Amino acid sequence: MNDVLNFAPPPAALKNVTHRDLFLVFAKIGLLGFGGVTGWLRRVLVEEQGWLEDRDFAELFGLASTLPGANTIAVSIMLGDRYQGPSGSIAAVTGLLAMPLLILAGIASLYGQFANLPDVKNAIAGAAAATAGLVIGNAFKMARNMKPDAVAYLIGIAVFICAGIFQLPLLWTLLAVIPTSIFVLTIRKRVL
Amino acid sequence: MNLALLGALAKTFAFISIIAIGGATATVPEIHRQVVETMHWMDDTAFANSLAVAQVAPGPNVMIVGMIGWQVAGGAGFAVAMAAMLAPSCLLAFTVGRLMRHYSNLEVVDIARQALAPVAVGLILASGIVVARAADRGALTIAITGAMTLFVALTRANPLIGILAGTVSGLIAGRAGLFV
Numbered sequence: 593m594n595d596v597l598n599f600a601p602p603p604a605a606l607k608n609v610t611h612r613d614l615f616l617v618f619a620k621i622g623l624l625g626f627g628g629v630t631g632w633l634r635r636v637l638v639e640e641q642g643w644l645e646d647r648d649f650a651e652l653f654g655l656a657s658t659l660p661g662a663n664t665i666a667v668s669i670m671l672g673d674r675y676q677g678p679s680g681s682i683a684a685v686t687g688l689l690a691m692p693l694l695i696l697a698g699i700a701s702l703y704g705q706f707a708n709l710p711d712v713k714n715a716i717a718g719a720a721a722a723t724a725g726l727v728i729g730n731a732f733k734m735a736r737n738m739k740p741d742a743v744a745y746l747i748g749i750a751v752f753i754c755a756g757i758f759q760l761p762l763l764w765t766l767l768a769v770i771p772t773s774i775f776v777l778t779i780r781k782r783v784l
Numbered sequence: 785m786n787l788a789l790l791g792a793l794a795k796t797f798a799f800i801s802i803i804a805i806g807g808a809t810a811t812v813p814e815i816h817r818q819v820v821e822t823m824h825w826m827d828d829t830a831f832a833n834s835l836a837v838a839q840v841a842p843g844p845n846v847m848i849v850g851m852i853g854w855q856v857a858g859g860a861g862f863a864v865a866m867a868a869m870l871a872p873s874c875l876l877a878f879t880v881g882r883l884m885r886h887y888s889n890l891e892v893v894d895i896a897r898q899a900l901a902p903v904a905v906g907l908i909l910a911s912g913i914v915v916a917r918a919a920d921r922g923a924l925t926i927a928i929t930g931a932m933t934l935f936v937a938l939t940r941a942n943p944l945i946g947i948l949a950g951t952v953s954g955l956i957a958g959r960a961g962l963f964v
Contacts, residue, residue, distance in 0.1 A: 622843045626947070630911055650904040654901055656877065657903070715951045719951040721929045725928065731912060749906065751905075
C-alpha cells in the first residue's frame with residue numbers, strides 16, 4: 593500500500609502543470625458550468641488546455657462516473673494527483689468549487705426576489721437549452737476523435753439507451769454494461 | 785451552535801456521499817428521503833427551492849447539499865454538510881485513481897479502461913439528452929439545443945457565444961410571448 597501511495601506520476605506525456613494552473617483551470621470550469629460542468633470539462637481540458645487526448649479524457653471520465661460522488665470532482669482529484677500529487681488534487685478541487693460556492697451564497701440570498709420574474713425564467717430556459725447542446729456536441733466530438741471500433745460503438749450505444757432513453761438509475765446501467773463489456777473485450781482479445 | 789444537529793448532518797451526508805453513484809443529481813431521491821421524510825429537516829417546498837437555487841448556480845450539482853445544510857443550520861451547517869458530502873468520495877477517487885495508475889500494466893486494468901472510454905461517451909450523450917428534456921419548453925428550446933449541438937460539434941469556437949445566444953433568445957422569445 594505504501595508503494596502505491598508513494599507512486600510518482602509517470603514522467604512521459606505529462607505537461608508541466610503547476611498548482612496554480614490546476615486551480616485556475618478548474619476554477620474556470622466551475623465558473624462556466626451553469627446547468628452542469630460536464631460540457632465545459634472536456635472543452636477546457638481537451639480543446640483549450642490540451643492536457644488530455646480525447647481517449648485519456650474518456651477513460652478518466654468513465655472511471656470517475658463509476659465512483660460515488662460528482663464525476664467532475666473525481667476527475668479534478670485524479671488529474672490533480674497525476675500532475676502534482678495530493679496537493680495538486682486539493683488545488684484542483686478547491687478551484688472547481690470556490691467560485692460556485694461564492695456565487696451560490698449570492699444566488700441563495702437573491703433567488704427569492706428574482707426567480708419568478710418572467711425575464712429571468714426565460715433567459716435561464718434559453719441558457720439551459722444551449723447547455724444541453726454543449727453537452728451533446730461534446731459527446732459527438734469525443735466519438736469522432738476516438739475512432740471507436742464496433743465493440744466500442746455497441747458499448748456507447750448501450751449506455752446511451754439505458755441512461756438516456758430509459759433513464760435507468762446509473763448504478764443499474766453500469767452494472768449491466770461494464771461487466772458485459774469487460775467479458776466481450778476479454779473474449780475478443782483471447783480469440784483474435 | 786447545535787452540535788448534535790451538525791453531527792446528524794455530517795452522518796447523513798457522509799453516508800449519502802458513499803452511495804452517490806451518478807453524483808448529486810442521481811441521488812436527489814435518496815437525499816429527499818433522508819432530509820424530508822426521515823430527519824424532517826425541511827418540508828417539500830423548501831427542498832424544491834433548495835434544488836432550484838443549486839441548479840441555477842454554476843458548478844457541480846453537489847452544491848444542493850450545501851443549500852440544505854444552510855437551511856438546516858446556517859453557515860456551519862453549510863460547511864459541515866459540504867465537507868461530509870465531499871470527503872469520503874474524494875478520498876475514494878484519489879485512491880482508485882492511484883490504484884488504476886499503479887496497476888496500469890495489468891491486462892484486466894487495460895481492458896477495464898478500454899470499456900470505460902465508450903461508457904463515458906454514452907453517459908455524456910445521455911446526460912445531454914436528460915438536460916435537454918429538462919430544459920424543453922417547446923419548439924424554441926429544442927431549436928436552441930439543436931443549433932448549439934451543431935455549433936459545438938462542428939466548430940472549435942468558444943461555446944460561451946452559444947450559451948449567450950441561447951440566453952438572449954430565451955429572453956426575447958419570452959418578451960414576444962413565444963413561451964407558453
